Amino acid sequence: MKEWQVEDAGGGCRAFSEVIVLACQNTGELFSSTIPLTWDDGSSLEEKACSQLIQMMSEARVTRDDFFYVCSGNIFHKFHDWLSKNEYNWEVSKIDGLAHEYAEHLFHCQVVSAGFPANIQLVERNYRDYYRAVERWIYADESRLALLKDREVRLKPAETRYILKGNGKHIRSCHKCSKKITPYTPIVVYRHRESGRRVRRYYHLECTPVKPLKSTLExxxxxxxxxxxxxIVLGAGKEACPCVVCGQPVLPGEKTFYGYWQEKILLTGHLSCFLNGKQPLLAPDS
Structure with missing residues (x-):
């Protein structure tokens, strides 16, 4: 069995191609590919990355006995799904070591080969300053604008802007039906920037216009x-309240169950108390 790392570099820079790397830490095997600056086949960035990784896996003669550690970046969401559907062993991980170093090296080589000063390098993952330096260099000469990524074809699919999660104590209004979203129930949150402004919209699960790709709902x-x-299960807020099962305070951050008995009376308590089958000390209101 081999352990593979999947990493990318350059996604946060407005110029130059993203680099994708498949690396085996223990054997030193390295495979890489770049995403073109633009394309016209209608595929998304995530689909491009997934397709190229599948080709790299074929070249590496990967087997289903191997294990994958994959970066959590949005560029790999399609690949995450593909690994699961095809029953590969994998997990999301922060990538260090060979794959990370090789990806950053290849991206920097790409930039330097275009004429960028070789002495200006990425230091301790300070991507913001490094990418800003690259972008200033690009915009300083009109002839270099051809090296900019096509941002239109890289727009994230709408599904990635929606997240399914547990609503906290706040009462929200559903953007579709305008009815209130009850506290401590599932909620779909839309997050995006439109015309430079941060936009947030909230939906009932049955009202969301698309099925969210992301979920933190427990x-x-x-x-x-x-x-x-x-x-739903959430970390308890700062407000103190007793557990309806054991009567002890629910401390901030503790895993807490919130649910509505008879659809109207909110039950709050330690998740462990409910799951352990303890008998309630506090009688339910009728």
Whole structure:
């Protein structure tokens, strides 16, 4: 079994191609590819990256016994799905070592080969300053503008702008139906920048215009007064409240179950108390 790392470089820079690397830390095998500055086949950036990685895996003669550590970047979302659907062993990971160093090296070589000063380099992952220096150099000469990425074809699909999560204590209004979104229930949040402004929109799960690609929602079903209660799990907020099961305070940050008994009475308590089947100390209100 081999362990492979998947990393990219250059995605945060407005110029030059993104570099994708497949590396085996223990054997030193290295495979790389670059995303073109533009394309016209209708595919997304994530689809381009996935297609190139599949080709690199073929060249590397990867087997299903191998294990993959893959960067969490949006560019790899399609590849994450592909690995799961094809039953590969993998996990999201922060990439260090060979794959990271090689990806950054290849991106810098690409920049230097275009005439950028070789002595200006990425230092300790300070991408902001490094990419700003590259972009200033690009905009200083009109002839270099051809090295800019095509940002239109790289726009993220709408699904990546939506995230499914647990609503906290706030009462939100659904952008579609205008009805309130009850605190401590599932919520879909739209996050994007439009005309330079940060935009947030909120939806009921049944009202969202697209199925979110991302989810941080943790749900649970517990038994209360001989009834099953569906709810969500969140880290408790700063406001102090007793656990309805054991009566002890729920401390900030503790994993806490929130659910509505008979769809109207909010139950709050330590998740562990509910899951351990403890008998409630506090009788439910009728």
């Amino acid at each position: 749900s649970a079903t517990v038994t209360w007064a001989a009834c099953n209660v569906d709810g």
